[in-house]
Amino acid sequence: MSNDLVVLYIEDESDIREVTEFALEDEGFELVSCELGSQAISQAQELKPDLLLLDVMMPGMDGPSTLKKLREFPHLANTPVIFMTAKVQAGELKEYEDMGAIGTIGKPFDPMTLADEIRNLLERNRA
Amino acid sequence: MPDEKMTKAEKLIALRTRFRSELPARLDAIELAWQKDKLTTQNEEFYRLVHSLAGSAGTFGYAKLGEQAHVLELLLQELKVGATEHEQAEPIEQFVTNLRDIMLLGGDQGDKEEIFFHEESPVATKKQHLIYLLEDDINFAEELLNQLEYFDYRVEIFDNVQALHDGIASQQPDVLLADIHLPEGAEAGSQAVSELRKGATSPIPVIFISALNSWQNRLNAVRAGSQAFLSKPVNINALLEQLDEILGESLQASDFRILIVDDSELLAEHYANVLEAAGMQTQIINEPSKLLDVLPEFRPDLILMDLYMPNCSGVEAAQVLRQHMTYIQLPIVFLSTEKALEKQLDALYVGGDDFLQKPISNTHLVKAVKCRAQRFRELTALMTRDGLTGLLNHINLKLTLEREVSQALRRSSSLSFVMIDIDNFKSVNDGYGHPTGDKVIKSLARLLCQRLRKGDIAARYGGEEFALILPDTEGQVAYDLIDALRKQFGQLKYTYNNNEFNVTFSAGIATCPAHADMNELIAAADTALYQAKQAGRSQVVVDKDSLKK
Numbered sequence: 001m002s003n004d005l006v007v008l009y010i011e012d013e014s015d016i017r018e019v020t021e022f023a024l025e026d027e028g029f030e031l032v033s034c035e036l037g038s039q040a041i042s043q044a045q046e047l048k049p050d051l052l053l054l055d056v057m058m059p060g061m062d063g064p065s066t067l068k069k070l071r072e073f074p075h076l077a078n079t080p081v082i083f084m085t086a087k088v089q090a091g092e093l094k095e096y097e098d099m100g101a102i103g104t105i106g107k108p109f110d111p112m113t114l115a116d117e118i119r120n121l122l123e124r125n126r127a
Numbered sequence: 128m129p130d131e132k133m134t135k136a137e138k139l140i141a142l143r144t145r146f147r148s149e150l151p152a153r154l155d156a157i158e159l160a161w162q163k164d165k166l167t168t169q170n171e172e173f174y175r176l177v178h179s180l181a182g183s184a185g186t187f188g189y190a191k192l193g194e195q196a197h198v199l200e201l202l203l204q205e206l207k208v209g210a211t212e213h214e215q216a217e218p219i220e221q222f223v224t225n226l227r228d229i230m231l232l233g234g235d236q237g238d239k240e241e242i243f244f245h246e247e248s249p250v251a252t253k254k255q256h257l258i259y260l261l262e263d264d265i266n267f268a269e270e271l272l273n274q275l276e277y278f279d280y281r282v283e284i285f286d287n288v289q290a291l292h293d294g295i296a297s298q299q300p301d302v303l304l305a306d307i308h309l310p311e312g313a314e315a316g317s318q319a320v321s322e323l324r325k326g327a328t329s330p331i332p333v334i335f336i337s338a339l340n341s342w343q344n345r346l347n348a349v350r351a352g353s354q355a356f357l358s359k360p361v362n363i364n365a366l367l368e369q370l371d372e373i374l375g376e377s378l379q380a381s382d383f384r385i386l387i388v389d390d391s392e393l394l395a396e397h398y399a400n401v402l403e404a405a406g407m408q409t410q411i412i413n414e415p416s417k418l419l420d421v422l423p424e425f426r427p428d429l430i431l432m433d434l435y436m437p438n439c440s441g442v443e444a445a446q447v448l449r450q451h452m453t454y455i456q457l458p459i460v461f462l463s464t465e466k467a468l469e470k471q472l473d474a475l476y477v478g479g480d481d482f483l484q485k486p487i488s489n490t491h492l493v494k495a496v497k498c499r500a501q502r503f504r505e506l507t508a509l510m511t512r513d514g515l516t517g518l519l520n521h522i523n524l525k526l527t528l529e530r531e532v533s534q535a536l537r538r539s540s541s542l543s544f545v546m547i548d549i550d551n552f553k554s555v556n557d558g559y560g561h562p563t564g565d566k567v568i569k570s571l572a573r574l575l576c577q578r579l580r581k582g583d584i585a586a587r588y589g590g591e592e593f594a595l596i597l598p599d600t601e602g603q604v605a606y607d608l609i610d611a612l613r614k615q616f617g618q619l620k621y622t623y624n625n626n627e628f629n630v631t632f633s634a635g636i637a638t639c640p641a642h643a644d645m646n647e648l649i650a651a652a653d654t655a656l657y658q659a660k661q662a663g664r665s666q667v668v669v670d671k672d673s674l675k676k
Binding site: 015019023057059078107108 | 139142178
């Protein structure tokens with residue numbers, strides 16, 4: 001068993017999913033990727049991730065609603081969350097923070113620095 | 128590790144390549160979704176596709192495409208909320224077409240844009256500029272050298288074309304001043320410059336000097352690629368102005384303040400981000416009724432205004448502004464999807480200055496706003512400034528002083544106000560004639576412009592009187608500054624019929640908040656100036672109350 005951080009990752013775009021997977025592999029992350037919020041919810045029952053990484057806008061259940069559902073699992077009640085979204089208004093970012101997000105990663109992101117960005121957010125959260 | 132990074136880079140390239148190959152199909156899908164349902168609430172598909180493109184294009188090396196999709200997404204969000212009535216199908220159709228155009232330009236446009244923004248960033252420190260002077264008349268050359276060195280330029284003289292070539296080979300100057308008529312030939316100067324500029328990737332800016340002020344001579348200068356043409360005897364002020372312009376010291380993007388008026392918060396924020404990335408200052412208001420509150424404080428160089436807003440249209444807002452004398456010259460540029468020429472003309476007729484068509488790319492927006500702000504500022508300068516010296520005129524000095532005093536009081540910082548009067552100016556005029564007197568006045572004005580710090584303001588107060596506003600400056604600091612200026616000015620040599628002479632000035636300084644009322648402040652500085660004159664001239668006196676801490 002490695003020390004990799006387990007990340008439950010939800011993103012509807014397959015090409016973005018792929019680029020994220022490759023950006024985080026070998027960087028100390030183990031990704032469990034889902035295409036839909038509902039998939040993530042069924043996955044989550046038997047998974048204890050260290051981090052939830054969610055796209056905000058998805059067809060069907062969007063990021064924030066998926067998070068609400070995930071939070072209903074006691075073992076996910078306090079898991080750190082990062083949203084990924086195209087930068088919009090400051091108000092919106094605040095909204096995500098209020099939902100318990102430790103940060104937001106703006107889209108488009110740079111695949112070469114994504115791992116560092118996530119590590120920094122986790123670090124800052126711990127501090 | 129390096130190997131791993133390599134494979135990562137390779138993998139990224141592979142992903143980018145795939146993204147590129149799928150891009151046309153994605154845009155087809157966007158167009159199709161648009162054609163199918165247009166702007167109906169059912170058209171979630173269109174919105175989703177645009178959103179997805181906005182979020183991914185940048186990651187795969189299509190930064191510009193991503194940006195444009197993002198702006199479209201913001202616009203669609205607005206429409207969803209129902210905030211906008213007029214901006215409907217047409218602009219969106221344009222956006223969709225735009226996306227395809229940008230795609231055809233190819234990826235990695237982002238890099239170019241970054242370089243572009245980098246160039247626009249303000250210069251932090253003022254460096255000494257190097258000027259080469261190609262001139263065979265050594266007396267003339269040395270006189271010019273002396274004068275330019277007062278204004279902190281470094282000058283090297285070359286008396287023939289070959290020497291100039293050698294000089295340039297060892298170090299490139301910032302500007303070349305070249306006499307057209309040289310011993311080598313009547314047009315040797317312009318020919319030499321043409322040669323120099325041929326094939327140069329970044330040719331040296333050139334100013335020509337010639338005793339012969341003819342059309343043909345000027346035309347030759349233009350053809351040789353000159354930035355300016357000055358006839359002998361050279362007016363030093365004109366030369367300095369040209370140098371400022373060429374060296375970009377007169378106007379920098381960082382100085383421009385742009386007020387954005389748009390009911391769409393998202394779009395306004397987007398424009399603000401783009402302009403700020405290019406070094407401009409911005410402020411946003413979403414409601415035109417706030418204009419009159421914001422204007423006195425922010426003092427924009429230009430207003431960028433949406434034409435269609437719910438409570439008050441851009442045209443109406445412009446009309447309201449034009450009712451105020453103070454804002455009659457303030458440039459207003461409408462940002463609109465309006466294509467109909469007639470409607471555009473209507474808007475211009477009631478006081479708009481220009482139109483920018485939405486959607487507009489970042490680069491285009493920056494360039495369009497910057498060049499208009501610059502041009503408008505130049506025009507304003509002509510109206511508010513003294514014709515002889517280019518300094519603020521009397522009326523505008525008072526307006527500026529009023530503003531600066533209230534700002535100083537609000538921030539509880541001290542401000543120094545300086546009155547300067549050239550000593551025995553009447554005898555200069557009487558003895559050497561008015562043109563010489565004008566020359567003295569102009570040279571003092573130039574000296575003030577060059578030596579004052581950023582934020583300091585110089586004005587021509589009257590005949591031979593000048594006034595300076597020095598914000599954030601204590602009386603003692605102002606004294607040191609002005610006394611140094613006084614010494615420097617006293618060293619400038621003037622000639623009249625082969626007679627050399629020097630001129631001096633006296634100055635009086637008073638500060639705020641020691642004198643919190645503007646008129647009191649002016650009176651105190653005036654009294655100090657009078658004391659300086661009484662005490663024998665060529666000195667600086669600080670008002671008593673202004674020195675107390």
